[in-house]
Amino acid sequence: MYAIKNKRYWPKISLKMAMFIVIIFICSMLCCSSIFIFVMSERTSGGSLQQPSRTFQPAANTPNTLFENRRKPALKQAVQSSAVNLKLPLVLKGVLASSDSNHSLAILHGPSGQHSYREGEKIADMENVYLQSVKPDEVLIRTPRGTVTLFLNDKLRDTKPPEPLKVKAKREHVKYLMHYLVANPIYKDEKLTGYRFNPRTGSTIYLRTGLIPDEVVMKINGQALDDITTAEKHIEQLESLRDVQLTVLRENQLQNIYINLATIETSLDTESYEEVH
Secondary structure, eight states: OHHHHOTTHHHHHHHHHHHHHHHHHHHHHHHHHHHHHHHHHHHHHHHHHHHHHHHSGGGSOOTTSTTSOOHHHHHHHHHHHHOOOOOOSOEEEEEEOOSSTTTOEEEEEETTEEEEEOTTOBOTTSTTOEEEEEETTEEEEEETTEEEEEETTHHHHTSOOOOOHHHHTTOSOOOOGGGTEEEEEEEETTEEEEEEEEESSSOSHHHHTTOOTTEEEEEETTEEOOSHHHHHHHHHHTTSOSEEEEEEEETTEEEEEEEEHHHHHHHTTTSOOOOOO
């Protein structure tokens, strides 16, 4: 009754109601917006998680596509470049293989004649051709077109089978040590200090004895080669000897080398016997 009679009270009530309604409206709008944003974010995240399953499949090795496995041609190319079927004007005459590459040696006959080469040296009169490595019965030659292998017994592979042992025993001329080497005296301060041995021809037997070109020999069968009179006698004995013990000087150290031509010739039973002139 008081409110009805007092007309000033109604404006206050209507103002409060309006503010309350506005607050409720704003809160409801905020809630709806939050719910809408949450739903949209869930849909977006769900779609992005499924997308990789659709885009991952083309990465497989599919023929005639950009994702085709291209490693196999590369591997084939690498294998083909490692060995080249190339004919070189070189013949391997002898090898001296060592665990130390500085001591390995190969005797090659090429356009400029026969020469000795160490690993890494350029082949004479051949452009960009080098001796790459030396093995017991073959060498690798590096060329601009790839690596070429030369075998020690190439001639044997293209000829008739080796002679039987009985045929070899009937050879007219038995070879002695001096058939395979040349000995030159070495003097220091006008005093004989030893002899320098080198191969007489391109025979592989010299290298198979364990000697190398320019070998410095200090003793023969334990006898020092420091007196010209006795030294010449020991050198002459090599003309009738087929086995001997040599003491050589290598890297300032003395080493003994035992040579037996009969053993070397036996090891060559499966190879063609070289006639040395």
